[in-house]
Amino acid sequence: MEYVSRVPRPPLDGLIDDLYYLEGAPPYARLTLPASPAAFLIVNLGAPFRIRAGTDIETAEYADGCVVTTPTRAFEFSYPPETRSVGVHFKPWGPAPFLPMPAAELCDRPVTVEQVWGRPAIAELRDRLNTADRPHEMLTLLEEELMRRLGDATGLGLVRHTSSVIAATSGAVTIGDLRVSAGVSSTHLAQRFKELIGVTPKRLARTYRFAATVFSINPAEPIDWADLASGAGYFDQAHFGHEFRAFTGLTPTRYVEVRRRFLREHPGHVLDGWPLPAD
Secondary structure: OEEEEEOOOOOHHHOEEEEEEEEEOOOOOEEEEOOOOOEEEEEEOOOOEEEEOOOOOOOEEEOOEEEEOOOOOOEEEEOOOOEEEEEEEEOOOOOHHHOOOOHHHHOOOOEOHHHHHOHHHHHHHHHHHHHOOOHHHHHHHHHHHHHHHOOOOOOHHHHHHHHHHHHHOOOOOOHHHHHHHHOOOHHHHHHHHHHHOOOOHHHHHHHHHHHHHHHOOOOOOOOOHHHHHHHOOOOOHHHHHHHHHHHHOOOHHHHHHHHHHHHHHOOOOOOOOOOEEOO
16 A cells, blocks of 8 residues: 655644555455544545444445544444545544534544535545645645634633643543643533543543553563553553453454454555554
8 A cells, every 4th residue: 555644734733643645455354443542534535435433333434535533432444445545643632623513523423524524625625636646746735725724613722732731641640630730620621622622531541541552562572461551550450451442342362463463464564553454
């Protein structure tokens, strides 16, 4: 697969980790994306893909792309034999200035880009992207569209600052300390987080802690699960296992088996690291 990415210019860089272009044959027909402290937007330029946002939700098809705010559960993506898209990896608070609705309404409910920006706008954008010559030109067009749509979001400064503290501590910060640092009540802080990120500060902290713990795992080496859970601040190994299943849909040992399968079957693949084979 071809993968090209770059960080956008200010002020978008305060909302977005990177813009990317992706084209080629996916390593697996179905990939599971564990919950993470991030959000994303995909503008689809190929055949439709499908998303299942949890085992209790039906699979839905996305032709023009999708918008996903910070998830609390693993999503399953079903890809066509060849996929092509451009997209945005947002910081948790990043989508808020581009959404016409509170982020809480989209929590674990992926929507089409059409539902967010309207059919004429996304049709025009896709036409322009499809006529672009190179990936970097496509990313420039996407960046210009985002700059044009950049709006205001009440409380964004508060949520961005507080989220940055959570990120810097990998989730190891108390909500009381966050409230004191922000100078607002816990209720006000939680309300702003749900409006702009879709989840509460406590939930975001849980996600950051889990992501930091999982990314510290080297699947090629033996793993002391009890030591890993204790070092990450989990009450016990059972608590850690519960979090693992909540965020990935897998047990810790099964997760490592799946990661090792990816490494074995597709060494050095551009998608290796977080998506997992679902087949």
